[in-house]
Amino acid sequence: MAESAELGELVRGFRHTAGLTLEDLAERSGVSVRTVSDLERGRSRNPHARTVTAIAGALRLSEDARGLLLAAARTGRPRPAPAPFCELPPDIPDFTGRSAELAAVIAALADGGGRPAPLVICGAGGLGKTALAVHSAHNTCDRFPDGRLFADLRGNDSEPLDPYVVQFRLLRALGVDADEIHTHRTDRGELLRRILADRKALLLLDNAADEAQVRGLLPGPGGSAALITSRRALTGLDHVRRVTLGPLSDAEADDMLRAVIDSDAGIDRSPALIRSVTQLCGNYPLALRITGNRLLSRPGWTLATLVDRLTDQESRLDRLSAGDLQIRAAFSVSYGQLDPTTRLVFRRLALVPGPDTGAALASVLTGLPAPEVDQRLDDLIELGLLVSAADQRAGFHDLIRLFAREQLVADDGAEAVEQARQRLVSWLLATARGAAGRFRPGEQPGDVLPEPRMEFPDQAGAQRWLEVESENWLGALRLAAAAGDDSAVVSTAEALHDFSGRWLGWRHWPEVFALSVAAAHRLGDRHRAETHSRYLARAEAAGPGDRT
Known part of the structure; x- marks a missing residue:
């Protein structure tokens, strides 16, 4: 208390010399009367440099007197430890894996340069975003000697934490007196950035709801940094680095x-x-x-x-x-944040037989225009419920697919689900026949391709579609066979025969023609059964190839 008392005596002496009352000094400096009074009485143990500088300016001190006052403030102003409500959680004792991601996070946090870019760790629920962030923070204590502060933004709650409240908590944790914290939102954010500019502190902002929630919490130029976790990629934030998590290797x-x-x-x-x-x-x-x-x-x-x-x-x-640990709960929170149309898209994608899909097939399943579906796919990728695949496609992780199937059964009636499945099978097989027709010499127009109609002006485009959608049209062929639609199975396999010679070694050709042989037998079509048996023999003789 001796240093604080010495500072207080100096302030009181300079104020008396200037002929000012407490109120006068408070008005001139912009510091509250209470703060000035506590300072003079030695009750303010940790006056901030900004407060003392403002008082020195209001007193219009000489350079020597100003230096004396600031030196007394520095002597009596140790930097406080973070307040308990912003304390970093304990490290995970058995933290395992994420070696590449951990190295990337630590390297990014160690990269100073005067304005460290905020780092966002994003991904679906249950992937360990918080564990990685906390473990990374514990491994960067030397980089941030002025503290590593933790704030759970409760982004998955129905009412995420107000960033205005978070600013107050962070400022208190950084040692700012409550009566020095501005009530205006803009001023409070500016004060936080000013405090952090003089420190080397890490803000771990966990479970962010969206960009707006974190913008006012980010440090400006200086030695401090922000590490953010969110189920969303927060693509609206500028100049950030991202580490996107998927399942472990x-x-x-x-x-x-x-x-x-x-x-x-x-x-x-x-x-x-x-x-x-x-x-x-x-x-x-x-x-x-x-x-x-x-x-x-x-x-x-x-x-x-x-x-x-x-x-x-x-x-x-x-x-x-x-x-209280439930993998379903981790997915349910994200699903609950979707609007009804995006929920529909999410559920119906569970019917896709292959690992991923594009907007056209999603449009078939939902009855929505392809451009609208495309936007919904982006939203689901942003939230981590889908993963981005090549060729502007999207797919599920295994457990999320199971969750989507559950929601499909719970939220869509059996009739609607069956109608969507039939549309999927019909569209995929008709489009596959249309694409395969480009490889059959003298082929006459067959099916009128259903909407959304895929155009195949040349063989390259047709082959690309058949290869990209191979797991899906094959899945549709299996569904047609299981449903007893033998004519569709035989006609589709027949259309694909010539194309199969251009994509030798695809591991599923024997299955395609085995399905069509069985379908031809059920139809009692001996000629086609014999023909497709020859197709099957050639496919099996072609060998495994690259089995792609």
């Missing part, structure tokens, strides 16, 4: 599960069993932690038990829960 997922169950030496950790469990968990960090915790809490269980319980797709999401 196979090796990292296996290592994580081993780390979670390491305390139980009695568990069989054979690589095959580990891999089976992690694969059923979709390599999702949250699912792996849930599964490991479930195993540790059930002494009679083994990894083989988990494989048996998780194999059933219908109940897998139910099994992936442990206490």
